[in-house]
Amino acid sequence: MTGEDIFRKFKKLIPKESFFSRLDSLAKKYRLFGPVNIKNQTAFREIHTSKELFMEYKSTMLSPGKLFIFRPKEELFRFHKNEGIKIEELPPVSEQQIIIGVHPCDTNAILYLDRTFMGIYKDPYYEARRKNTMIISLNCTNVSPNCFCSSVGSGPFLKAEKGYDMLLTDFGDRYLMEIKSKRAEELFNMKGKKAGKEEMEIKRDIENSVLEAFTKTIAVEGLDELFLRNMDHPVWQHTAEERCLSCSNCVLVCPTCFCYDLIDESSMDMKMTRRIRQLDACQDMRFAEVYGGNFRQRRAARLRQFVTHKLNQTVQYGVYGTVGCGRCITWCPTGIDLTEMAIEIRRSEKDM
Amino acid sequence: MNRLKPVKARIQALKKQAHEVKTYTLTTENLPFSALPGQFNMVGFPGVGEAPISFSALVRENCFEHTIRSAGRVTAYLDGLKEGDELFIRGPYGKGWPLRQAEGKTVLLIAGGLGIAPLRPVIQGILEKRGLFDKVYLIYGAKNEKHMLFTDEFQTWEEEFPLFLALDEISNPDSGSPRMKVRDKRGWEYHIGLVTDMLDKVKIYPQRTIAFVCGPEIMMRFVCRGLLLMGIESSSLYVSLERRMKCGIAHCGHCQHYGLFVCKDGPVFSYKQVRGLPDGLL
Ligand SMILES: Cc1cc2nc3c(=O)[nH]c(=O)nc-3n(C[C@H](O)[C@H](O)[C@H](O)COP(=O)(O)OP(=O)(O)OC[C@H]3O[C@@H](n4cnc5c(N)ncnc54)[C@H](O)[C@@H]3O)c2cc1C
Ligand code: SF4
Numbered sequence: 001m002t003g004e005d006i007f008r009k010f011k012k013l014i015p016k017e018s019f020f021s022r023l024d025s026l027a028k029k030y031r032l033f034g035p036v037n038i039k040n041q042t043a044f045r046e047i048h049t050s051k052e053l054f055m056e057y058k059s060t061m062l063s064p065g066k067l068f069i070f071r072p073k074e075e076l077f078r079f080h081k082n083e084g085i086k087i088e089e090l091p092p093v094s095e096q097q098i099i100i101g102v103h104p105c106d107t108n109a110i111l112y113l114d115r116t117f118m119g120i121y122k123d124p125y126y127e128a129r130r131k132n133t134m135i136i137s138l139n140c141t142n143v144s145p146n147c148f149c150s151s152v153g154s155g156p157f158l159k160a161e162k163g164y165d166m167l168l169t170d171f172g173d174r175y176l177m178e179i180k181s182k183r184a185e186e187l188f189n190m191k192g193k194k195a196g197k198e199e200m201e202i203k204r205d206i207e208n209s210v211l212e213a214f215t216k217t218i219a220v221e222g223l224d225e226l227f228l229r230n231m232d233h234p235v236w237q238h239t240a241e242e243r244c245l246s247c248s249n250c251v252l253v254c255p256t257c258f259c260y261d262l263i264d265e266s267s268m269d270m271k272m273t274r275r276i277r278q279l280d281a282c283q284d285m286r287f288a289e290v291y292g293g294n295f296r297q298r299r300a301a302r303l304r305q306f307v308t309h310k311l312n313q314t315v316q317y318g319v320y321g322t323v324g325c326g327r328c329i330t331w332c333p334t335g336i337d338l339t340e341m342a343i344e345i346r347r348s349e350k351d352m
Numbered sequence: 353m354n355r356l357k358p359v360k361a362r363i364q365a366l367k368k369q370a371h372e373v374k375t376y377t378l379t380t381e382n383l384p385f386s387a388l389p390g391q392f393n394m395v396g397f398p399g400v401g402e403a404p405i406s407f408s409a410l411v412r413e414n415c416f417e418h419t420i421r422s423a424g425r426v427t428a429y430l431d432g433l434k435e436g437d438e439l440f441i442r443g444p445y446g447k448g449w450p451l452r453q454a455e456g457k458t459v460l461l462i463a464g465g466l467g468i469a470p471l472r473p474v475i476q477g478i479l480e481k482r483g484l485f486d487k488v489y490l491i492y493g494a495k496n497e498k499h500m501l502f503t504d505e506f507q508t509w510e511e512e513f514p515l516f517l518a519l520d521e522i523s524n525p526d527s528g529s530p531r532m533k534v535r536d537k538r539g540w541e542y543h544i545g546l547v548t549d550m551l552d553k554v555k556i557y558p559q560r561t562i563a564f565v566c567g568p569e570i571m572m573r574f575v576c577r578g579l580l581l582m583g584i585e586s587s588s589l590y591v592s593l594e595r596r597m598k599c600g601i602a603h604c605g606h607c608q609h610y611g612l613f614v615c616k617d618g619p620v621f622s623y624k625q626v627r628g629l630p631d632g633l634l
């Protein structure tokens with residue numbers, strides 16, 4: 001990652017136009033990705049000019065980290081069968097790319113994916129993309145009804161100090177630009193007013209006003225113990241049986257869900273096999289199946305796995321699996337809401 | 353380093369072990385690893401897939417062994433291979449049995465069914481350095497005599513420690529009357545009943561005993577509860593868990609067991625660590 005190098009973490013106020021024209025000048029050397037308005041939705045797409053960007057977006061269905069760094073589908077190897085089998089290792093992609101306008105929740109989600117794919121075992125495909133991707137984060141001023149990042153400390157303003165390249169805050173016709181990496185310092189060494197105490201105060205005021213816009217919250221205190229005490233709570237069974245379709249939308253839109261499947265696809269003449277990995281989902285009936293059994297045969301068990309992997313199971317990485325983006329709530333066809341499930345459990349404990 | 357990249361291995365020898373179970377003696381060019389008892393490889397073939405398989409013998413003279421039951425897509429394919437054929441492996445993965453911790457202690461090895469395979473490297477390790485361990489007992493149960501693995505090694509094992517063998521059923525009940533014991537052709541005596549019945553046979557000091565248990569999860573549940581009743585601490589009981597695995601390196605998420613990655617944090621866990629976890633039987 002970046003961060004190890006010495007650089008000046010400068011903070012400047014940069015006119016938006018100059019920021020965008022700098023981006024345009026980088027388009028020759030870098031692939032650019034950012035939020036684009038498509039009908040009445042926003043999606044992260046490859047862009048060719050900054051004019052395509054829609055920086056005031058609220059939320060996207062898919063997160064940039066799981067589109068452009070951890071790819072939803074990726075070919076890893078080819079096995080060629082002539083006399084004997086030859087393995088061709090597909091090299092990790094080395095294209096340089098920039099993702100623009102990544103909200104704090106999604107930035108934190110990338111930091112979470114780092115724990116999986118760049119922990120003690122490194123995934124070379126992820127690692128190569130991660131290193132070749134500049135992340136320009138954007139503090140969020142457009143809260144959606146399902147957002148609860150403020151409750152879990154991952155937004156609306158980004159607190160992480162490293163692991164990304166730049167942090168923007170919307171100051172009207174200018175961006176407050178905070179540099180977080182050496183390469184960002186080099187590429188965006190632009191003229192602008194140096195930001196000082198006063199600007200930081202304005203930033204705080206904006207943050208405070210954004211914080212007031214949240215309608216969804218979750219009380220994280222004691223959450224781990226709450227769930228551990230309530231593994232057999234009726235909420236799992238009745239939510240799963242009455243509403244969950246096991247469609248896996250929740251998992252696929254989740255920016256931190258990292259599960260994948262390895263799949264072999266052979267050519268018709270059987271001369272070549274591609275080994276591909278693609279996203280998988282714990283909501284799938286066969287996800288935890290083994291010889292002679294299935295550890296999560298029941299829908300309730302699978303729903304509980306998803307919810308507790310986000311709100312409990314912190315033994316895994318020492319952090320919550322949720323970044324509070326609310327996508328699983330938005331895109332669940334029956335509106336299952338993990339924060340409401342936590343509330344239902346809490347309430348039933350109070351009633352006892 | 354790409355840990356998902358498999359290497360070729362050649363089948364040096366193949367031995368039918370029992371009903372639908374074979375032991376594969378494998379070798380690879382410049383054997384790229386040394387393994388520990390309880391660790392596993394991802395074994396497979398391009399176009400078919402991969403499956404986690406424990407070492408049933410560690411690397412010796414450039415060879416190692418896997419004992420595999422034909423259970424599904426990958427293993428059925430492997431079942432069709434012959435001596436000299438190639439397959440693909442990657443590994444070794446996971447945390448194995450804490451054999452060092454067992455030194456100086458009484459060691460209880462308890463296996464059910466195919467669970468004997470991951471314990472065989474432990475047995476071999478003990479046989480090599482018998483003096484490092486106090487009393488050793490092996491309790492091993494299978495469905496019936498036809499499912500007993502490594503029967504031709506029992507003799508060697510029994511020279512160093514007692515074996516207690518159990519069968520769920522008799523494959524050919526020759527008389528109508530219920531029996532408590534049967535004897536096979538070679539003279540091995542099998543108790544008819546559960547592995548847990550055999551716990552009465554061992555004489556141990558609980559504080560100086562360590563147990564390694566491997567078998568179907570439901571069997572491990574009852575064995576561990578039995579051992580707890582005998583006074584063994586849950587931190588001195590070790591179990592090896594089976595979960596679906598795709599990557600073996602804590603990435604694909606398939607083996608997750610309430611925040612633990614069975615492939616990386618296990619497959620061997622102390623009973624204390626996994627007892628009562630959701631979606632498990634322990
Ligand atoms: C750490 C570890 C060590 C292991 N060590 C060994 C070992 O030493 N020896 C050994 O033999 N095994 C071992 N196993 C178990 C082995 O990995 C599994 O049996 C594995 O599933 C075999 O893979 P497969 O592709 O052959 O079977 P799969 O195809 O995955 O089949 C497994 C189960 O899924 C069912 N299934 C498969 N396809 C379908 C379908 N289309 N529809 C419905 N059901 C289906 C099968 O009926 C079967 O019950 C180990 C497992 C682990 C986790
Ligand atoms: S999106 Fe909703 S219905 Fe679909 S699997 Fe997730 S919780 Fe169930």
Ligand code: FES
Pocket residue numbers: 596597598599600601602603604605606607608613614615616
């Ligand atoms: S097997 Fe992939 S995470 Fe354990």
